[in-house]
Amino acid sequence: DGGITQSxxxxxxxxxxxxxxxxEQNLNHDAMYWYRQDPGQGLRLIYYSQIxxxxxxxxxxxxxxxxxxxxxxxxxxxxxxxKNPTAFYLCASTPPPDRDNQPQHFGDxxxxxxx
Amino acid sequence: xxxVKQNSPSLSVQEGRISILNCDYTNSMFDYFLWYKKYPAExxxxxxSISSIKDKNEDGRFTVFLNxxxxxxxxxxxxxxxxxxxVYFCAASAPLVRDYGKLTFGQGTILTVHP
Numbered sequence: 739d740g741g742i743t744q745s746x747x748x749x750x751x752x753x754x755x756x757x758x759x760x761x762e763q764n765l766n767h768d769a770m771y772w773y774r775q776d777p778g779q780g781l782r783l784i785y786y787s788q789i790x791x792x793x794x795x796x797x798x799x800x801x802x803x804x805x806x807x808x809x810x811x812x813x814x815x816x817x818x819x820x821k822n823p824t825a826f827y828l829c830a831s832t833p834p835p836d837r838d839n840q841p842q843h844f845g846d847x848x849x850x851x852x853x
Numbered sequence: 854x855x856x857v858k859q860n861s862p863s864l865s866v867q868e869g870r871i872s873i874l875n876c877d878y879t880n881s882m883f884d885y886f887l888w889y890k891k892y893p894a895e896x897x898x899x900x901x902s903i904s905s906i907k908d909k910n911e912d913g914r915f916t917v918f919l920n921x922x923x924x925x926x927x928x929x930x931x932x933x934x935x936x937x938x939x940v941y942f943c944a945a946s947a948p949l950v951r952d953y954g955k956l957t958f959g960q961g962t963i964l965t966v967h968p
Contacts, residue, residue: 783956828897841902849894
């Protein structure tokens, strides 16, 4: 079955460390997205990529970095510059636009906690 | 600047009755609106969407209404079932070719359906 796989499900990080969250999709979607969810808040866009080797900052990109070397993969690195990294991170993808809009499909998320 | 707002953090409904979840937006460029359902520790699941050229869209027990003049949309669930208990997010996108698929989310409403 096609889908979006995020790994690991739970991740712990010591302060001062960088950590990379994995997102892989086999839906052949061009666009991929990273969101962050905090308690009582909606999903906030961190970074997105519409095509391989290109990506754009979202609303809360500070302290994060991404790469898009392959269509299937869009890893997110949470750097030590991110002051409040504890959150639930969600990866999504969407097919290219055609006659109709298409919804985003989401992975099951990674919960990052600081030790 | 919260462009998509869900002003009710929670809603409690009796099984079999109607659930009405509301969402307001401020950006008049939004032309595509979606509702997602989310269980704890899982990714959001797409429920239903509506384009700005319509004012109503139905899919089984779920109906979305759009009032463009009021910049308001609502999700009706009839009849409500205990399995509908989850967090519901509304989301919106604008027709920018460069940023296709980019969504702005509301804060979410926790729906609890009591047996």
